[in-house]
Amino acid sequence: GESVGLHLPTLSVQEGDNSIINCAYSNSASDYFIWYKQESGKGPQFIIDIRSNMDKRQGQRVTVLLNKTVKHLSLQIAATQPGDSAVYFCAENINTGGFKTIFGAGTRLFVKA
Amino acid sequence: ETGVTQTPRHLVMGMTNKKSLKCEQHLGHNAMYWYKQSAKKPLELMFVYNFKEQTENNSVPSRFSPECPNSSHLFLHLHTLQPEDSALYLCASSPKKGPSETQYFGPGTRLLVL
Numbered sequence A: 001g002e003s004v005g006l007h008l009p010t011l012s013v014q015e016g017d018n019s020i021i022n023c024a025y026s027n028s029a030s031d032y033f034i035w036y037k038q039e040s041g042k043g044p045q046f047i048i049d050i051r052s053n054m055d056k057r058q059g060q061r062v063t064v065l066l067n068k069t070v071k072h073l074s075l076q077i078a079a080t081q082p083g084d085s086a087v088y089f090c091a092e093n094i095n096t097g098g099f100k101t102i103f104g105a106g107t108r109l110f111v112k113a
Numbered sequence B: 001e002t003g004v005t006q007t008p009r010h011l012v013m014g015m016t017n018k019k020s021l022k023c024e025q026h027l028g029h030n031a032m033y034w035y036k037q038s039a040k041k042p043l044e045l046m047f048v049y050n051f052k053e054q055t056e057n058n059s060v061p062s063r064f065s066p067e068c069p070n071s072s073h074l075f076l077h078l079h080t081l082q083p084e085d086s087a088l089y090l091c092a093s094s095p096k097k098g099p100s101e102t103q104y105f106g107p108g109t110r111l112l113v114l
Helices: none
Strands: A010-014 A019-025 A030-038 A045-051 A056-058 A062-067 A072-077 A086-094 A101-103 A107-112 B004-007 B010-013 B018-025 B031-037 B044-050 B053-057 B064-070 B073-079 B087-094 B109-113
Touching: A010 A019, A019 A030, A019 A086, A019 A107, A030 A062, A030 A072, A045 A056, A045 A062, A045 A072, A072 A086, B004 B087, B010 B018, B018 B031, B018 B087, B031 B073, B044 B064, B044 B073, B053 B064
Parallel strands: A010 A107, B010 B109
Antiparallel strands: A019 A072, A030 A045, A030 A086, A056 A062, A062 A072, A086 A101, A086 A107, B004 B018, B018 B073, B031 B044, B031 B087, B044 B053, B064 B073, B087 B109
């Protein structure tokens, strides 16, 4: 089947700690993955992406890891800050020759000061 | 600000009303998208326009009618909606159509159908 799901609906971390948000996908034809951040009252904001020919990609304070063997995607946020509090969701693009992106349900990240 | 604006930000309508949502992007992009975000449900792609031409319609009911008069503007015309259509409707744009093109989202229109 086709599904993108998040393991945990909420995550609470202490300011300064690292955060790890997980995502599972089930379609082997997925070739591109994106992480979005959505703050309250705003639209989703692109954070980082990764193609299926990579297993790791780093950005500013964020790292995405892709494990195609177990169809697992994770977002790591280093030194989590209060401004990181938001809903994070992953998305996968299924390579059908067309445009088919499936979004995960989202994980709400709370950062405690 | 992302460069994508949506109006109105909030809308309440009855099932017999006709209303329109407007999206405008100031980024010079050529692709625009409509998404639906329901409470506790994943984001769902509705329509895709590339250079003013509709290229995707993800089995959206005909009570939702998109319009793209130019690459900067996108409308979603609503008529005879159902209560289950209540959701946040998000517009996005990207330089061109493609899943690897970074999409810039507007703040959304929160719609309540009574």
